[in-house]
Amino acid sequence: MIAFENVSRKFGDWTAVDDFSLVVEPGEILVLIGPSGSGKSTLLRMVNRLIEPTAGLIRLGGEAVANLRPEILRRRIGYAIQSVGLFPHWTVERNIATVPRLLGWSRSRIRDRVSELLALLQLDEARFRSAYPHQLSGGQAQRVGVARALAGDPEVLLMDEPFGALDPITRAALQAETQRIQRQLGKTILFVTHDMDEALRLGGRIAVLDHGRLVRVGTPAELLAEPGHPLVVELLGGDGLGLRRLALETVASRLRAGEAGDGEPIAASATLDEALSRMMAIGVDRLAVRDAAGQPLGVLHLEDFPLRTTP
Amino acid sequence: MPALAAHVRQPVFLLLGTAAVSGWLLLPLLRHAPNRLLSGRSLGLSALGWPGGGIVAASLALLAVALLPRSRASSWAALAAGWALASGYLAAAGAASADLAAHSPDAARTSFGAGGWLVLVTGLLVQAEATRALRLPPLGRLAIFAVAALGLALPVAFGWLDQLSLAREWRAKQDVFGDALWRHGVIVLGALAPTLAIGLPLGVLAHRSIRFRGPLLSALSLIQTIPSIALFGLLMAPLTALGEALPYLRDVGIRGVGPTPAILALTLYALLPIVRNMVSGFDSTPAAVLEAARGQGMTNTQVFFQVEAPLAAPVLLAGLRITVVQTIGLAAVAALIGAGGLGALMFQGLFANAADLILLGATPIVALAVAADVLFRLAAEGLRAPA
Numbered sequence: 001m002i003a004f005e006n007v008s009r010k011f012g013d014w015t016a017v018d019d020f021s022l023v024v025e026p027g028e029i030l031v032l033i034g035p036s037g038s039g040k041s042t043l044l045r046m047v048n049r050l051i052e053p054t055a056g057l058i059r060l061g062g063e064a065v066a067n068l069r070p071e072i073l074r075r076r077i078g079y080a081i082q083s084v085g086l087f088p089h090w091t092v093e094r095n096i097a098t099v100p101r102l103l104g105w106s107r108s109r110i111r112d113r114v115s116e117l118l119a120l121l122q123l124d125e126a127r128f129r130s131a132y133p134h135q136l137s138g139g140q141a142q143r144v145g146v147a148r149a150l151a152g153d154p155e156v157l158l159m160d161e162p163f164g165a166l167d168p169i170t171r172a173a174l175q176a177e178t179q180r181i182q183r184q185l186g187k188t189i190l191f192v193t194h195d196m197d198e199a200l201r202l203g204g205r206i207a208v209l210d211h212g213r214l215v216r217v218g219t220p221a222e223l224l225a226e227p228g229h230p231l232v233v234e235l236l237g238g239d240g241l242g243l244r245r246l247a248l249e250t251v252a253s254r255l256r257a258g259e260a261g262d263g264e265p266i267a268a269s270a271t272l273d274e275a276l277s278r279m280m281a282i283g284v285d286r287l288a289v290r291d292a293a294g295q296p297l298g299v300l301h302l303e304d305f306p307l308r309t310t311p
Numbered sequence: 312m313p314a315l316a317a318h319v320r321q322p323v324f325l326l327l328g329t330a331a332v333s334g335w336l337l338l339p340l341l342r343h344a345p346n347r348l349l350s351g352r353s354l355g356l357s358a359l360g361w362p363g364g365g366i367v368a369a370s371l372a373l374l375a376v377a378l379l380p381r382s383r384a385s386s387w388a389a390l391a392a393g394w395a396l397a398s399g400y401l402a403a404a405g406a407a408s409a410d411l412a413a414h415s416p417d418a419a420r421t422s423f424g425a426g427g428w429l430v431l432v433t434g435l436l437v438q439a440e441a442t443r444a445l446r447l448p449p450l451g452r453l454a455i456f457a458v459a460a461l462g463l464a465l466p467v468a469f470g471w472l473d474q475l476s477l478a479r480e481w482r483a484k485q486d487v488f489g490d491a492l493w494r495h496g497v498i499v500l501g502a503l504a505p506t507l508a509i510g511l512p513l514g515v516l517a518h519r520s521i522r523f524r525g526p527l528l529s530a531l532s533l534i535q536t537i538p539s540i541a542l543f544g545l546l547m548a549p550l551t552a553l554g555e556a557l558p559y560l561r562d563v564g565i566r567g568v569g570p571t572p573a574i575l576a577l578t579l580y581a582l583l584p585i586v587r588n589m590v591s592g593f594d595s596t597p598a599a600v601l602e603a604a605r606g607q608g609m610t611n612t613q614v615f616f617q618v619e620a621p622l623a624a625p626v627l628l629a630g631l632r633i634t635v636v637q638t639i640g641l642a643a644v645a646a647l648i649g650a651g652g653l654g655a656l657m658f659q660g661l662f663a664n665a666a667d668l669i670l671l672g673a674t675p676i677v678a679l680a681v682a683a684d685v686l687f688r689l690a691a692e693g694l695r696a697p698a
Contacts, residue, residue: 048606074608085603089621098607148607 001026002047002156002190007056009042009212016042017053018212024156029182029189029204033196033235039212040192044158047190048077061155075099078149078157078187082164084141086133092118092144093129099152117147120181139170143177150181156188163198175201196235200244208232221248246272246305251289252297254304261288261299268297275300320380323440324389328373331396331433335366338426341404343411346418347476347665353424354407362403366430369395373437381444390441390455397434398462400427405471412474420476422667435459449692456685477674480667488656492675495652498570498642499635502577506634510582514589515615524590531583539576539641543648546572573645580641581634588630592623625691632687639680643672 002024009017017039024030032040045051047058049070058065065073086095093114100110118125121143133141142162149157159178163171175198182189193199199206200220207217208231215229224245227233236244252268265288266275275287285302319325334340335356340363344351356363373392379385408421423431442455472478481488517524534542550572554561596619604614620627646654653672660668 050602050606071608071610074606079603079606081599081602081606083597083599083602085597085599085601085606087600087604087618088597098609102608102613145603148603 001059001061001188003057003059004043005057005059007043007046007053007058009039009046009051010054015212017046019056020209020212020214021056022207022214022217024188024190026188027182027186029179029191029202031191031193031199031202031204031206032209033193033199033206034209034231036194037211038209040194040209041160042212043209044160044190044192047156047158048074048079071102075102075152076154076156078152078154080142080145080149080157080159080162082161084145086136086141086144086148088133091130091132092123092136095133095144096147096151098148099154103152113151117150120150120184121147121177123147138166139174142166142174146174146178146181150185150187154187156190159189159191161193162191164193164195171198172201179203196237200247208235224248243273243276246276251275251287251300254300255289255298256301256304257298259299260296261286263288265290265294265296266300267292272305276302276305318378321377321385321389323377324373324437325377327393327433327437327440328370328377331366331370331373331430334426334429334433335363335370338429339424340400340427340430341407341411341421342424343415343421344419345416347420347480347667348663351420355426358411359403359407360410362399362406365395365399366403369393369399369434370430383445386441386444390438390445393434393437393441394459394462395434396437397431397459398466400430400434401463402466402471405466405473405475408472408474408476420479420667421474422476449689453685453689460682476667477670480665480671484656484668484671488671491651491653491656491672494570494650495639495642495654495676495679498573498577498645498650498652499638501570501574502581502638502642503635505574505578506581506585506638509578510585511589513582514586514593517586517590518593528583528587528590531586534579535583539580539644540647542576542579543572543645546575547648550575568649570645570650572648573642573650577638577641577645581638584630584633584637588626588633589623592626592630593619595626596622624694628687628691628694632684632691635683635687636680639676639683643676 004020004022007017007020008015016037020039020043022030032043034040042051046053047060047065049065052066060068060073060076087098096114096117097110100113105113114129115125118128123140123143128136128140128144133144136144146159146162149159163174166174178189178191179202181187189204191202191204203220205217205219206223208215208223208229210229210231216223216227216232218226223232224236224241227236227241233241249272250268251266251270251272254272255268263282263284266278268289268291278287279285279302287300289297289300291297339353340356341354341358342351343354356367359366369392373389373396376385376389376392379388404423404427411421412419438455438459442452445451445455447455466472467478473482513527517527537545547568551568600618600622601614604618609617642650642652643654643657646652646658653676656672657669657676658672660666660670660672
């Protein structure tokens with residue numbers, strides 16, 4: 001658990017973070033999003049004390065981080081950054097072993113831990129264990145970066161735009177990987193991004209920051225249903241907001257049950273944006289719907305699409 | 312000629328081959344003089360007898376290599392030709408001088424001619440260029456360097472060069488030479504020890520404190536602009552005064568002349584390359600790597616010894632290489648303030664107008680500097696090896 005209590009940070013006259021309070025629950029992914037300069041990285045870096053707050057308190061599992069020695073604190077927190085920062089003179093194994101070595105683990109325990117993490121991040125052990133960073137692609141390097149962040153079995157993971165420099169396909173793969181690892185290990189993750197698609201895809205809560213202030217926090221569904229702030233609308237893509245909403249609901253929610261339709265049926269579990277795309281592609285305004293077993297369930301009508309959340 | 316130029320595939324070897332040919336075709340290979348102060352008459356290719364043919368063959372082989380496309384085979388051929396040129400000339404010149412000595416009075420001297428120097432240097436340059444082209448691992452390069460050095464050392468060791476003027480000069484000055492060589496080494500090491508003791512902490516300080524870095528580097532650059540002889544002179548007065556004020560200091564060697572001001576001046580000169588390379592070496596550590604190191608929970612000491620220092624090591628070693636080579640050379644000038652060393656032989660030769668005595672001082676200085684340079688380069692490459 002990470003708790004921010006009225007945290008502020010000033011750089012001279014400029015206020016980077018302004019009276020920010022929020023609790024990141026154990027085992028959740030919380031995504032900090034906002035335009036550049038909104039204070040999201042500053043907030044993240046105050047958790048592991050790379051930056052100190054000018055006011056307020058940050059607690060990690062109940063303890064005030066200011067009371068811990070920075071090095072000791074940081075060894076308890078995984079840290080992955082956009083530029084990765086692998087140590088170029090060390091092999092992948094030695095890079096991953098950074099924190100375990102600092103923690104003084106035994107040689108055999110470190111060796112096992114490295115194998116475990118290589119497997120977790122789907123890096124072929126034979127190929128990568130003794131490789132040097134310059135031999136890795138961007139995506140492989142960031143996998144090693146994440147493995148290194150996880151190596152000391154930290155309570156929480158701080159990720160500062162970790163996939164920002166990767167191509168879209170690699171980025172999507174690593175986002176899925178992050179979700180999987182989070183579910184598998186139950187880590188608390190504080191994730192900074194400026195990419196709303198990424199925030200929505202990671203699936204946890206989203207906290208929107210503007211000029212160092214928290215303007216909105218909620219699940220993707222809550223934000224889409226009720227943006228509540230012009231910046232949230234803007235981040236969600238303005239007029240494209242409606243299409244993102246469609247991505248959160250399934251065909252089943254708009255189904256006219258029992259009607260008989262024709263044409264290739266769509267699965268009831270498909271999202272509404274997939275259904276809309278199918279309609280546009282084949283030029284129809286209704287689709288037959290089937291269940292997982294392939295049995296007909298009813299028909300989806302285009303006229304039923306408008307959301308009924310605001311009557 | 313344009314037609315021929317179109318066939319040249321390795322112009323470097325064309326240039327060097329032409330230099331070697333002009334060496335034996337247009338310039339004297341040896342000089343024979345009635346005594347050590349006169350310059351004497353020039354001797355050409357014919358004076359070398361049949362080994363001269365080997366030099367001609369090696370030069371022509373080199374020109375032929377220039378027409379071949381660059382390949383491992385052609386580079387090895389060039390290497391062999393270069394070795395034959397340098398070592399062949401040395402052996403042939405030695406044999407010829409022995410022959411001449413047998414038929415001349417004792418005072419007569421035979422020495423290398425301008426063409427001979429040209430052939431010798433060309434041969435060494437060809438070997439360097441061919442080694443570079445071969446792109447061998449550090450150990451392979453070290454082996455080639457050793458073979459090249461043996462090619463020069465063996466004719467000397469076998470006594471083939473004993474009748475050359477330089478060797479006779481050496482025999483005449485044997486005691487002095489050994490002393491001078493030893494003294495030179497002591498001055499160089501004597502300057503390097505304080506350089507490291509002062510330079511390493513200064514470098515770390517300059518890296519840590521931006522405010523301190525500017526003035527420090529300016530001050531060290533300023534020292535570097537003072538001509539060495541002037542700096543030696545500048546140090547004489549205060550050190551003399553110090554020695555007179557505190558006689559026990561004078562007793563341990565703190566004096567205006569001799570090794571003390573020399574070591575002091577050489578240290579001052581050596582600080583700039585050390586400190587500058589430390590600063591640029593540390594600066595080249597990527598910011599992301601430092602951020603990651605601190606973010607993973609390394610202490611400042613751990614960041615320094617585990618990350619910054621190893622990453623900066625190749626640049627630091629380059630700084631040390633420059634320092635050592637520079638100090639070996641500058642130590643020669645220190646002879647002017649009575650520090651002794653190989654420079655003393657050079658200056659004696661200069662004042663006595665005895666070219667061979669100058670060479671006797673200068674040749675080992677060059678050899679020491681080249682050897683130090685090669686060794687440090689190989690060490691730096693060994694450091695960079697993980698790849």
